[in-house]
Amino acid sequence: MCGITGLFAFSDSGRSSLTGLQASTDAIVSRGPDSQGHFVYDCVGLGFRRLAILDLSADGNQPMTDESGRYTIVFNGEIFNFRELRARLQRKGYTFKSHTDTEVILKLYITEGRGFLKKLNGFFGLAIYDKEENTLFIARDRMGVKPMLVYRDEDKLMFASEMKSLLALGVPRKLDYASLSHYLQLNYIPGPATIFKGVKKLLPGHYLFVRPDGKVVKKRWYKIPYDPKKVAKNRTTYEQQKAKLVELMDASVARRLVADVPLGSFLSGGIDSSVITALAARHTPHLNTFSIGFRDEPFFDETKYANLVAKMHKTNHTVFSLTNNDLYGHLFDVLDYFDEPFADSSALAVYILSKHTREKVTVALSGDGADEMFAGYNKHMGEWQVRTGGAKAELVTGLNILWDVLPKSRNSFLGNKVRQLQRFSRGMLSGPKDRYWDWASLASEKDARNLLSPSARSKAGKRIADKRRKDILENLHADGDLNEVLLTDMNLVLPYDMLAKVDLMSMANSLEVRTPFLDYKVVNFAFSLPVESKIDAKMKKRIVQDAFRPLLPEELYKRPKHGFEVPLLKWFRNELRPLITDDLLSDDFVEAQGIFSVDAVRDLKKQLFSNNPGDVHARIWALIVFQHWWKRHMV
Known part of the structure; x- marks a missing residue:
């Protein structure tokens, strides 16, 4: 388990970004405190931070280059069947100088090309440079256990395990307002988008093959085989x-x-x-x-x-x-x-x-x-009940008015039950796509957009956000099942x-x-x-x-299943209250920032400090996280 970063330049201007490679690697020191390494050749730079898990000797350090000097790899993750793969390669006459999965991956790529990914059982983000062909291969594991971020412009392509590394390499800090709109609904940003324009999450089970002329081939190498x-x-x-x-x-x-x-x-x-x-x-x-x-x-x-x-x-x-x-x-x-x-x-x-x-x-x-x-969430039981119907489901929907007026909270059994019943009732009246999005969200699309200032709302590009939402929900059909x-x-x-x-x-x-x-x-x-x-x-x-x-x-x-909830409401009304009223969510800061509607934020604060806050603390938390991030990375 490690952290990787790198750059492939298409021009002299792109090469100038190689000066940021050391800072890019330093930015992810916690991912690999045991050692660091760099590889720079012509238009390519690869950076690595190591958390030693297998073969703790220096033989396991990266970047790792094969005996010929042609191929160099940086790899973050673990391959759990690497010993079997290594044994197969040894039977074919290949020798190894380390006891790492990294060296196995490198030699598999050399012998089998991009198709080798299907033989790996594990999780990873990796990049392999071919000096002879001057190409770069970047891949992410099947389920997306390990991250991989990519930025490309006309002069270069950059990649990293974390955004910190890309920022150190000089990625432009331009806010993606469509991503912000989805963040305000979901409390996270779904891929391939990120909070920055131009920076993308490489989707799980995908790879990129980068050529020296700037052409990038993207391919999905794994898809969950649901038929x-x-x-x-x-x-x-x-x-x-x-x-x-x-x-x-x-x-x-x-x-x-x-x-x-x-x-x-x-x-x-x-x-x-x-x-x-x-x-x-x-x-x-x-x-x-x-x-x-x-x-x-x-x-x-x-x-x-x-x-x-x-x-x-x-x-x-x-x-x-x-x-x-x-x-x-x-x-x-x-x-x-x-x-x-x-x-x-x-x-x-x-x-x-x-x-x-x-x-x-x-x-x-x-x-x-x-x-x-395996359907472990309450929303899955709700979906099952919607699809199977019955008197119980109809009764819940018939009591809509009651669920709207009763107090709701995740922090008590009764309040949480009312919250769930209200969401179920609303979902009964929706189609599968709208219901899924509603139950996955902390705020509705309307509420999220209303939270933005008029200027930010226009930049959010509803058409772009809708297209991303459509792609996310593509597997849901009216005649499908759970x-x-x-x-x-x-x-x-x-x-x-x-x-x-x-x-x-x-x-x-x-x-x-x-x-x-x-x-x-x-x-x-x-x-x-x-x-x-x-x-x-x-x-x-x-x-x-x-x-x-x-x-x-x-x-x-x-016993009932319930997740963990941080006591946000208590903190917002006590320790964090000054942060809300006088700093990150103050009227003056919000107005000067220009991203959020001062009136909408004020309404959320009013509800937060009322006798019936409901689930507003989750939305306040999303704002605090964003504002703290904004101060650190955008001001």
Whole structure:
């Protein structure tokens, strides 16, 4: 796990940007504190920061060049089947000077060309330069676990693991207002767009091939193989499906236990991380496991269940028990790390968990991805109920007026239930595309656009934003089923919210996080299953819960699922109030900035400090994150 950056110049003017390569590499030191390296040749510069996981010797340093001197690679990630691939190459007569997956990747590219990507099982962002042909190959893993940002103009193409590196290379800081509009709705920016015009996220499962004349070939090399016709013909029994899932997951976890540094597992107390822990404990005696508890927020504290799993599987368990003051103490560390606005407030908890876990281990397993593939969210149950209908669904819709007037909040059981019922009722009256977008959003498109000043609203280009939204929702059809919703989650929520959050917050603390559920063999299997294997009237994530029931404490099946919510409302009314009223959201600052409507922001603040704030604190948080980012990067 590392950080990479680089530049391919098409002109003398483009070559001048090579002077920023050192600063570009320095900007991502937390991604690789163990060493750094650079390769500069003619029109190309490659930069690298190393977090040593395999072969801790200098032989594993990058950039890495083959024996002929023709090919040079920078690689961020882990390839879990590299030993099998290495053995195949050795049987063909190839020799190796290191014990790294990096060298295996380089020789596979040399022998097989771009098609080698399909042989890799792992996650990565990589770039390979061919000195003889003067070409650059850039690729991203199937699911988008590892990031890859790209900027291109007429003089050069630049790439990096994080925006910080591109900014250090001199990327123009021009705000993309269509991205801002989507950010205000979703609390993150969906790819391929970023907050800056011209900077793009290379989509998961895609690669670029850059030629010296400036021509760039983009190709999708992996797509989740979902075919509803094939799913309909799936004749395996549910018992066979469960057995296959256990087999695939056990193999996936085993592959991800290879490391030359200390390794452990996150253990939240939820089903997903508990499954990973149970499987890892089969292969690793006294596995290190880590949880965080919230002393001041008992509604969100799940350490009781994590302790049960740890006891059952005899893990070496550590609980980091936090107060709200502990959370608040790291708030600005998180805000300072964001180089693109990102307002999923649970990033704070991931940051703290990663920070404390890094004191014990260098690699941690996580349960990310299971909810998106196997229907684990409340919105998935809502979607199932909308599609199956019935008297209960009709009753909820009939009480629309009641849901509108009752207080709503994520921070209490009753308030959260009212919030969910109101969203469900609204979704019942929508088509699948509008319903999906509504349930994925924290604010409606209308509310988000109204929050912008007239000038910013015109720059946001509704046509551009609508086109991006249409592309995101392309897999949803009126006659489709819930698997299409899950596929859309895999292409939107997973890479640009969940995985982005984990990558940013773990790498801010030099911790590698591995995600066994996102092994492509598991993903391919998940999308061969019918909806009824994943969800029914009684259970979300049905096959995951049933398949691993023998490995988990029964108590895990007797509790409601809820995510973690940072106590934003309390902070906004106390510690952060001056930041809202006198600084980032003050009338004077908002007016001088010219991006947001002073009246609209004032209305949000009024609601925030009222007796019925609802979910407005989530929208206020999105504004604070943006304003803090704006001050750091645009002023």
